[in-house]
Amino acid sequence: MEEIKIFSPATVANVACGFDVLGFCLDTIGDHMVVRKTLEKGIKITEIEGFDLPFEATENVAGVSALALIEDAKPNCGFEIEIYKNIKPGSGIGSSSASASGSVFAINELLGKPYNKTQLTYFAMQGEKMASQSEHADNLAPGIFGGFTLVKSINPLEILELPTPKDLYAVIVHPQIEIKTSEARAMLPNNVPLIDAIIQWANVGSFVHALHTSNYGLIQRSLQDIVIEPYRKRLIPHFSQVKSESMKAGALGCAISGSGPSMFALSHGLENAKKIELAMKKVYSNTQIDLETYVSKINTKGIKIL
Amino acid sequence: MEEIKIFSPATVANVACGFDVLGFCLDTIGDHMVVRKTLEKGIKITEIEGFDLPFEATENVAGVSALALIEDAKPNCGFEIEIYKNIKPGSGIGSSSASASGSVFAINELLGKPYNKTQLTYFAMQGEKMASQSEHADNLAPGIFGGFTLVKSINPLEILELPTPKDLYAVIVHPQIEIKTSEARAMLPNNVPLIDAIIQWANVGSFVHALHTSNYGLIQRSLQDIVIEPYRKRLIPHFSQVKSESMKAGALGCAISGSGPSMFALSHGLENAKKIELAMKKVYSNTQIDLETYVSKINTKGIKIL
Structure with a gap:
């Protein structure tokens, strides 16, 4: 696989009683992203639509999380990322998380899934950290795992997948x-x-x-x-x-x-x-x-x- | 049924992370109690073995909780209570709770079970209150419900029965x-x-x-x-x-x-x-x-x- 298109959903963190630990995943709102392999190594953001965000990989949450992943994976290729944002930054439904987790999810797929979901959350946290000046995963985890999640601890990172009642x-x-x-x-x-x-x-x-x-x-x-x-x-x-x-x-x-x-x-x-x-x-x-x-x-x- | 003999077990409250809300029930240590109907109304404690505790019903946690129950139930009879204590008072494994919950459990059986477990916990709390100067149910609930319990709230009283892994x-x-x-x-x-x-x-x-x-x-x-x-x-x-x-x-x-x-x-x-x-x-x-x-x-x- 050379290219992948994904839907990276909005998420709700805190969920009333669970400040900093609980979160859940939405379905009808989210960003689209296209990620493709490139011969040139590194991460390049080639397209951003919807909102005015930095193209420089080191200044964009999707870029920062992607860089954290490739620094660990050391692949023989690079990646270019197109971001089609629907989630308004600063809305409180995980806009930066959707970008940070989307890029690492997509790259992991293109690399044949060397990482599990917890590891992807860890890489995505590096992007989130830039956006919010604090290390947290309560928006990232529900996006990456789906459903309701509980971030049991950040260090070591442990995420619990909670069941979702069907209605x-x-x-x-x-x-x-x-x-x-x-x-x-x-x-x-x-x-x-x-x-x-x-x-x-x-x-x-x-x-x-x-x-x-x-x-x-x-x-x-x-x-x-x-x-x-x-x-x-x-x-x-x-x-x-x-x-x-x-x-x-x-x-x-x-x-x-x-x-x-x-x-x-x-x-x-x-x-x-x-x-x-x-x-x-x-x-x-x-x-x-x-x-x-x-x-x-x-x-x-x-x-x-x- | 005119008389009942029960085993009222020791319990563990707080359970590390769950201060004031979590508790679980033990099996190998607990008090025995015998409760029987009497023609004379009211509550009489006729026997206490094991430890030196007050016989006066209004000063004994088992008596106080029993009085709270009969004040509500208004039965046409009274009850006498024998307490054979094995759980040392002040040990931290629910000694007063075992007495407070044992008497109301037994009387409820003798009356044909007019009350559910949450109601019994409520009556038992009146005994506990005397012993600990504060209203709590985290030792009472596991004794009355068994297994692990979570006291979701005291007012209104809501107790959740959590599952117990079998080993x-x-x-x-x-x-x-x-x-x-x-x-x-x-x-x-x-x-x-x-x-x-x-x-x-x-x-x-x-x-x-x-x-x-x-x-x-x-x-x-x-x-x-x-x-x-x-x-x-x-x-x-x-x-x-x-x-x-x-x-x-x-x-x-x-x-x-x-x-x-x-x-x-x-x-x-x-x-x-x-x-x-x-x-x-x-x-x-x-x-x-x-x-x-x-x-x-x-x-x-x-x-x-x-």
């Missing part, structure tokens, strides 16, 4: 305002009350149990974030209203996606997801804020070859 | 020193670093996943407590050595049981559990500290009718 859908609302991941990180508390941390780890444990038992009621009762949301929700206009209207419309939970400004809701079934989407749109209908919304089944495959 | 054994070492639960609670930090809390909730999530997938390696990698153990381990002489020797002997993890002084280790298989027990004993062999050790399969039934 689970996500709704995303992306108000078009800018929040920098680094700013959202800076406003986090250094310390949290022990009593809140206990509630949070009870919720993480029960959320994992709920996924294993396809218990939608328990998913709903577990999707609480009392540690991070109180700080970050101020960054998102109308957050509380979006949340309360989503819940009224039947959401299993509604919280900030990654560091925002996107929010996600989970839904039991597609029909209900569409109602939630309408409820979210309605909150912003009398404001000046533009927005995008998406309804998606949870993508259990992750990145796909087209 | 899982526990080893308990109980150095005969006294630690008061209230003192052990008082030394806890009010706040914890966010980065530590994140590691802890990743571990709770991965431990629950490990139980669901019978993944013994992941059980081992999840049984870490970086939040509470650093404070409480000072209360237990030779804690670090017990832990390191248990791990060398093949333990899947070793941590403080409840608020101590008992410690527990988990083991894949009985043979290995016996090796761990020996290793634990050896640590104390050159000290003046008396100790008891127990090896037990995880008890998936909980309280049993004899």
Whole structure:
């Protein structure tokens, strides 16, 4: 294989209770990438459409992760990368992750799959690190593994694939305002009350149990974030209203996606997801804020070859 | 049925990563209780063997929990309770819980099971509250439900029954020193670093996943407590050595049981559990500290009718 075309999906990190560790994969929004072998060694980005991003490989997350991989693999060829971005940078649904993981996924395929998914996540983290100034994998893992993932630890890197209940859908609302991941990180508390941390780890444990038992009621009762949301929700206009209207419309939970400004809701079934989407749109209908919304089944495959 | 005899087992709370929420049930150590209907209404404790505990129902945890139940049930009879205690009070393996849950379990049987297990836990919590000055269910739930449990929330009370991998054994070492639960609670930090809390909730999530997938390696990698153990381990002489020797002997993890002084280790298989027990004993062999050790399969039934 000399060339590959892939779909690298958007992802939701944190997932309410699981700050920095939980994530899941979307299906209806993502970037396309074409990667092909070249005689000349190294990584070249030859095309970027959709958004204005650097072509220099060392300054582009897809380039940095690809360079990390080839530094290890030392292949007898190089690669050129075309990026067709649909996920807006800074949207909070894993735009940089989709680029960082897409390039290494594609190159791994072209090389005959020498690396497993955890190793690919490790290379992709090198790209993410440049984008967010911190080492994390909670958007990368769901893109590469699909479904719900839990980043058990970064060092050593260990990713758990959690089961996905079959009627689970996500709704995303992306108000078009800018929040920098680094700013959202800076406003986090250094310390949290022990009593809140206990509630949070009870919720993480029960959320994992709920996924294993396809218990939608328990998913709903577990999707609480009392540690991070109180700080970050101020960054998102109308957050509380979006949340309360989503819940009224039947959401299993509604919280900030990654560091925002996107929010996600989970839904039991597609029909209900569409109602939630309408409820979210309605909150912003009398404001000046533009927005995008998406309804998606949870993508259990992750990145796909087209 | 006019009379019932039960075995009310010892339990391990906290389970390393799951402070205040996780617990599991033991099989080889526990109290016996006999409860019988009486014409006279109310609760009477007529026999206590093993340890010196109050006979007055309002001052005995088994009495207090039983009173909470009959206040709700309003039966046309009373109950007398005989308590044959094997679990030493203050040992850290749920001595008061075994009494508090045993009496309500037995009375519920004699009344024809009007209450479910969560309701029984609620009544038993009223007894526990007297013993530990705080409302918690992490020892009660595994005794009443059996196996591993997660107390998702106290208010409303919600308990999750987690699966138990079939070759899982526990080893308990109980150095005969006294630690008061209230003192052990008082030394806890009010706040914890966010980065530590994140590691802890990743571990709770991965431990629950490990139980669901019978993944013994992941059980081992999840049984870490970086939040509470650093404070409480000072209360237990030779804690670090017990832990390191248990791990060398093949333990899947070793941590403080409840608020101590008992410690527990988990083991894949009985043979290995016996090796761990020996290793634990050896640590104390050159000290003046008396100790008891127990090896037990995880008890998936909980309280049993004899």
